Amino acid sequence: MTPVPPATVARLPIYLRALDELVGRGTPRTSSGELAALAGVGPAQLRRDLSYLGSHGVRGVGYEVAHLRAQVAAALGLTRDLxxxxxxxxxxxxxxxxxxxxxxxxxxxxxxxxxxxxxxxxxxxxxxxxxxxxxxxxxxxxxxxxxxxxxxxxxxxxxxxxxxxxxxxxxxxxxxxxxxxxxxxxxxxxxxxxxxxxxxxxxxxxxxxxxxxx
Amino acid sequence: MTPVPPATVARLPIYLRALDELVGRGTPRTSSGELAALAGVGPAQLRRDLSYLGSHGVRGVGYEVAHLRAQVAAALGLTRDLxxxxxxxxxxxxxxxxxxxxxxxxxxxxxxxxxxxxxxxxxxxxxxxxxxxxxxxxxxxxxxxxxxxxxxxxxxxxxxxxxxxxxxxxxxxxxxxxxxxxxxxxxxxxxxxxxxxxxxxxxxxxxxxxxxxx
DNA sequence: TTCTGTGAACACGTTCACAGCC
DNA sequence: GGCTGTGAACGTGTTCACAGAA
The missing domain is CATH 3.40.50.720 (NAD(P)-binding Rossmann-like Domain)
Incomplete structure (x- = not known):
């Protein structure tokens, strides 16, 4: 159910940090362009990466920061403490x-x-x-x-x-x-x-x- | 003259260390198999990587450790101290x-x-x-x-x-x-x-x- | 319209398998 | 015979460009 490519996994922590940055600013919604700029990658790459975690954005609108952060954290397995x-x-x-x-x-x-x-x-x-x-x-x-x-x-x-x-x-x-x-x-x-x-x-x-x- | 791919550059330090290991043992000559095992990669990959630095092995024989070490160090730019x-x-x-x-x-x-x-x-x-x-x-x-x-x-x-x-x-x-x-x-x-x-x-x-x- | 999600093209990296030289 | 160097096949990763949903 989860064939997330290794190259994508390696970038998820960067997206997580970018999302935390947005949470800190109180920004409720974002776009692949904004998030990609924060993460230092291209918008297409960000969308492709997130697509492996399922569809969590809304076409024409963007991503809800809190929801997306939770998805990325869950994908990384940060729900329990190792x-x-x-x-x-x-x-x-x-x-x-x-x-x-x-x-x-x-x-x-x-x-x-x-x-x-x-x-x-x-x-x-x-x-x-x-x-x-x-x-x-x-x-x-x-x-x-x-x-x-x-x-x-x-x-x-x-x-x-x-x-x-x-x-x-x-x-x-x-x-x-x-x-x-x-x-x-x-x-x-x-x-x-x-x-x-x-x-x-x-x-x-x-x-x-x-x-x-x- | 030197289009060494990034992925290869990232492995050169590992080869350098493996070669130092052989120098330490006093081994004068080695093969792609032995060196690759020390570096934790496949023999084909090692030969391909070294080929970007030029031909420094002898067919049917292998690589001369001291010479190859010098080549790898030179490729990395370790001749002067930064x-x-x-x-x-x-x-x-x-x-x-x-x-x-x-x-x-x-x-x-x-x-x-x-x-x-x-x-x-x-x-x-x-x-x-x-x-x-x-x-x-x-x-x-x-x-x-x-x-x-x-x-x-x-x-x-x-x-x-x-x-x-x-x-x-x-x-x-x-x-x-x-x-x-x-x-x-x-x-x-x-x-x-x-x-x-x-x-x-x-x-x-x-x-x-x-x-x-x- | 706006911005996501993704097929298709492309670029890059790895591995195979063998030709070429010792 | 043995091992390197490399063309060709394969697999992975990235980017383009657009169809599709709000």
């Missing part, structure tokens, strides 16, 4: 933990930071926001206790695969990793990778071609 | 500054953290690694002084557009932003966005469809 476990509370893990806790506090739906884990004894026991860091050794217990199905991997690259294996065995089905490693996971487990060096290198490529042309 | 300015030294900015400084120390080529900037008076003057945080007010001076063409935007979302405008005016041509905002920039300026809430929401979508199917 428990997220963060492994690795170094700079990045801490930044991410704070980020998601702020997101929750802001009324952001869909997630809840359930636990923080780290292997370093001097980090275990420290607080980040409203949570205390627990030892990495109890990873399996913590995942089970919280019923966590989503994990954020912010450990050193060297242990990332090992930690991922343990997370998957413990029941995690989605991993967001910051480690610059290709993770091997079984079918049915979803991995998304945020690789900072990679982003910079892609920018470097474009600078080079630009200076070559100019 | 000066990177980081604006916003909160949790994320700090994490990123540390990350890139470690990358440099590790022999990672292509970048050098040139300066850190923040608007908060109590952050200005603090050290992160080998750099002291400077006031955001002197953004233009700092970009000029360092000849920075790359910036990382890790400020609150509310000021992201304004800071981006100032960066571009000051001469920055590539921006990596962590702010959950669509940035408007003139043609010729390249923006890449890392959006953490978006990544989690995409994971949430897939969890939902998976539980629906199962």
């Amino acid at each position: 428990a997220v476990v963060i492994v690795g509370v170094g700079n990045l893990g801490q930044a991410f933990a704070t980020y998601v806790q702020d997101y929750e506090a802001d009324g952001g739906q869909g997630f809840r930071v359930a636990a923080l884990l780290d292997a370093a004894p001097d980090v275990v026991g420290t607080r980040v926001g409203h949570l205390v860091v627990e030892p990495a050794a109890s990873l399996e217990d913590v995942v089970a206790r919280e019923g966590a199905t989503v994990a954020v991997l912010a450990t050193p690259a060297g242990v990332a695969q090992e930690v991922a294996d343990r997370l998957v065995t413990a029941g995690v089905r989605s991993i967001l990793t910051f480690a610059a490693r290709v993770l091997r996971v079984p079918d049915g487990v979803d991995v998304r990778s945020v690789d900072l060096a990679r982003e910079l290198q892609i920018l470097a490529f474009h600078q080079q071609t630009r200076s070559a042309t100019t | 000066a990177v300015v980081i604006v916003g030294v909160g949790n994320l900015g700090q994490a990123f500054a540390t990350y890139v400084q470690d990358y440099e120390a590790d022999g990672g080529q292509g970048f050098r953290v040139a300066a850190l900037l923040d608007a908060a008076p109590d952050v200005v003057g603090t050290r992160v690694g080998h750099l002291v945080v400077e006031p955001a007010a002197s953004l233009e001076d700092v970009v000029a002084r360092e000849g920075a063409t790359v910036a990382v935007l890790a400020t609150p979302a509310g000021v992201a557009q304004e800071v981006a405008d100032r960066l571009v005016t000051a001469g920055v041509r590539s921006i990596l932003t962590f702010a959950a905002r669509v940035l408007r920039v003139p043609d010729g300026v390249d923006v890449r966005s890392v959006d953490l809430a978006r990544e989690l929401q995409i994971l949430a979508f897939h969890q939902q469809t998976r539980s629906a199917t199962t």
Whole structure:
């Protein structure tokens, strides 16, 4: 019933944010042109994307903001809150933990930071926001206790695969990793990778071609 | 002379890392099969991607690791070091500054953290690694002084557009932003966005469809 | 009319399968 | 024989342009 293409899924969060912007302004109705401009895409693409979620606009009029926001949120599965476990509370893990806790506090739906884990004894026991860091050794217990199905991997690259294996065995089905490693996971487990060096290198490529042309 | 498709450019950093792995092992030669496995792609895709950089393999034999690594690095423009300015030294900015400084120390080529900037008076003057945080007010001076063409935007979302405008005016041509905002920039300026809430929401979508199917 | 929803055309990306060279 | 490089087939994603509903 829902063959939403991956490219469309990747844009839904952007539309959600654009709709929140309109909600904040108190705008009750919008058009594909306005929404597309806010999202930084073309109007045709926006209409095509929304069409995969069903018809929620009115021809000749546009979209009702509140209704559409609810549809997009529902399509993304943000109706219930998923428990997220963060492994690795170094700079990045801490930044991410704070980020998601702020997101929750802001009324952001869909997630809840359930636990923080780290292997370093001097980090275990420290607080980040409203949570205390627990030892990495109890990873399996913590995942089970919280019923966590989503994990954020912010450990050193060297242990990332090992930690991922343990997370998957413990029941995690989605991993967001910051480690610059290709993770091997079984079918049915979803991995998304945020690789900072990679982003910079892609920018470097474009600078080079630009200076070559100019 | 170099119409390397965007999708290929996005994978070159992964190949570069796989090649570094082989260099580390002391492997002198490799094949599309081995390299593709390390990079997590198919062999045909790897060969196609490399073909855009020219022919650097030997039929019936494979690729010489050191040579290929140099070719990929050159294609990415990692021969000279670009000066990177980081604006916003909160949790994320700090994490990123540390990350890139470690990358440099590790022999990672292509970048050098040139300066850190923040608007908060109590952050200005603090050290992160080998750099002291400077006031955001002197953004233009700092970009000029360092000849920075790359910036990382890790400020609150509310000021992201304004800071981006100032960066571009000051001469920055590539921006990596962590702010959950669509940035408007003139043609010729390249923006890449890392959006953490978006990544989690995409994971949430897939969890939902998976539980629906199962 | 106005603006959505969508068939059809197009562009881009991936994979297959094999010709070509070591 | 073995592995690269690539034409051709295929699949995915984007855009155009218009039919259709309010």
